[in-house]
Amino acid sequence: MALLGPNGAGKTTCISVLLGLRKATAGEARLFGLEPTDRRARSRCGVMLQESGVPDTLTVRELVELFGSYYPHPMPTERAIGLAGLEPQSKQQAGKLSGGQRQRLYFALAVAGDPEVIFFDEPTVGMDVESRRLFLQSIRDFSKQGKTILLTTHYLEEADQLAERIIVIDRGLLVADASPREIKSRVVAKQVSFTASTPLTEADFAQLAVSNLTIDDHRVRLFSNAPEALLRELFRRGVDISDLQVVGADLEEAFISLTHQAEEKVTQ
Amino acid sequence: METRAKFVARLRNPAFTVLSLGLPVMFFLLFDAIFGSLQAAPGVSTAKLILVSYATYGVGNVMVYNFGIGLANDRGRKLDLLQRATPLPPVVATVAYVIGALIFALLSLILLGLVATVIGGVRLDAGTWLDLTWRLMLGSFPAIGLGMAIGYGSSPNAAPALANMVYLPMLFLSGIFVPLRQLPSTIQHIGSVLPTYHYAQLAWKTIGLNDESTLVALAWLAGWSIVLFALTIRLYRLDQDKKFS
Numbered sequence: 001m002a003l004l005g006p007n008g009a010g011k012t013t014c015i016s017v018l019l020g021l022r023k024a025t026a027g028e029a030r031l032f033g034l035e036p037t038d039r040r041a042r043s044r045c046g047v048m049l050q051e052s053g054v055p056d057t058l059t060v061r062e063l064v065e066l067f068g069s070y071y072p073h074p075m076p077t078e079r080a081i082g083l084a085g086l087e088p089q090s091k092q093q094a095g096k097l098s099g100g101q102r103q104r105l106y107f108a109l110a111v112a113g114d115p116e117v118i119f120f121d122e123p124t125v126g127m128d129v130e131s132r133r134l135f136l137q138s139i140r141d142f143s144k145q146g147k148t149i150l151l152t153t154h155y156l157e158e159a160d161q162l163a164e165r166i167i168v169i170d171r172g173l174l175v176a177d178a179s180p181r182e183i184k185s186r187v188v189a190k191q192v193s194f195t196a197s198t199p200l201t202e203a204d205f206a207q208l209a210v211s212n213l214t215i216d217d218h219r220v221r222l223f224s225n226a227p228e229a230l231l232r233e234l235f236r237r238g239v240d241i242s243d244l245q246v247v248g249a250d251l252e253e254a255f256i257s258l259t260h261q262a263e264e265k266v267t268q
Numbered sequence: 269m270e271t272r273a274k275f276v277a278r279l280r281n282p283a284f285t286v287l288s289l290g291l292p293v294m295f296f297l298l299f300d301a302i303f304g305s306l307q308a309a310p311g312v313s314t315a316k317l318i319l320v321s322y323a324t325y326g327v328g329n330v331m332v333y334n335f336g337i338g339l340a341n342d343r344g345r346k347l348d349l350l351q352r353a354t355p356l357p358p359v360v361a362t363v364a365y366v367i368g369a370l371i372f373a374l375l376s377l378i379l380l381g382l383v384a385t386v387i388g389g390v391r392l393d394a395g396t397w398l399d400l401t402w403r404l405m406l407g408s409f410p411a412i413g414l415g416m417a418i419g420y421g422s423s424p425n426a427a428p429a430l431a432n433m434v435y436l437p438m439l440f441l442s443g444i445f446v447p448l449r450q451l452p453s454t455i456q457h458i459g460s461v462l463p464t465y466h467y468a469q470l471a472w473k474t475i476g477l478n479d480e481s482t483l484v485a486l487a488w489l490a491g492w493s494i495v496l497f498a499l500t501i502r503l504y505r506l507d508q509d510k511k512f513s
Binding site: 019020021039042043045047048049051052053054058063065066067069070071072093109113119133184 | 277278281342350352355356357511
């Protein structure tokens, strides 16, 4: 499950409340039906927080062992290190790890207690491409074992790759809660552009399902959820077009349009 | 587990190890070389006084710096936040931390003892060493309180400076660095209230150079512990409120 939102949306606050690290000003949070501060609830959760640190002078193995010891049924240290892909660094001190390796160390610490649910707050921030790939692989491996993972991110792409369910929030408000496919279909999916042999006007598109239409002399740009049907209709009308391009709208754009929709709802 | 981790993490930090283990040994050797041959009292060499004084300084040192700088660093890098989200109860973490520091203090004492015996040629019999050890461990609680108060009350950058500014003058004012009788009487009065003064009294008893009885010294130290731990709890709550509300 991914908690998706732009900076300042309230993702970290939400996780902090769920973990009992912050008190909710209204309403209540429950973990496994218990207070989030309850030890029994915490024994079943692993956590990776933003900007949290560990003593620089302990080695990867020592830290994983240590965090495992906080839990009643830890997973074998080797397995936690393996899941994080840190075997080559297991004897290195934490202070000597690169940024991406450090993040993977925090992942190892989060899974060390063999939890049922893991909370990741912006896990891939500051990771290089290779580290990020390894890390996303670790998350997939872990979820295959039937574990629940809740991660926050501001990359829709990341949420799309990993999550079965995406919750979009913005400025503390719920914007959407659906599968990645649904989230994507709810937003304008394709950008269509072409050059028409005869000048077109906006009136020509009045009956068609398009948005963000811009006509610059012969050049037409628009967004459509059903570009195939749109083009079929244009051809049927005998519009002669050239230089056709159909591209998937950027996921970031999709995300922006989604939060804007919510904003309009709020202002209405 | 938690104790061992805290202990190992500190031991591998060269700045901390040198400060806690090296300084008392260095000071001892320096002052022993200058004043060691004098008589502190009939039948007691100054070397013994210097040894016991720097043993006291050393153990207090471990406590003030270990907790002062260590806790401030843990807070600075948000280790406390990460640990808070695990099932480890904060009380267990704190107790583990104290045990780790006591072991470290013992290490500092053993090192100083070895250096004093082998290089300094200062002999204390085994009974005196044991007597000194329990006194220094039990009497170190105000130093733990002071360290924790500094650790929860200051940032990682401010903690070392604050620890020095508070702890070092206390040592000067209570007769550990300079014999109290050589200081002006006003300062003697101030000094005789400080926890370090009573800590030193507790330790000097082992070589018969104390001015107050063990019970009086322990009572003072217990009082200071209550004051400093109360301050620690207050600062801890403030810190928690800032972080978790």
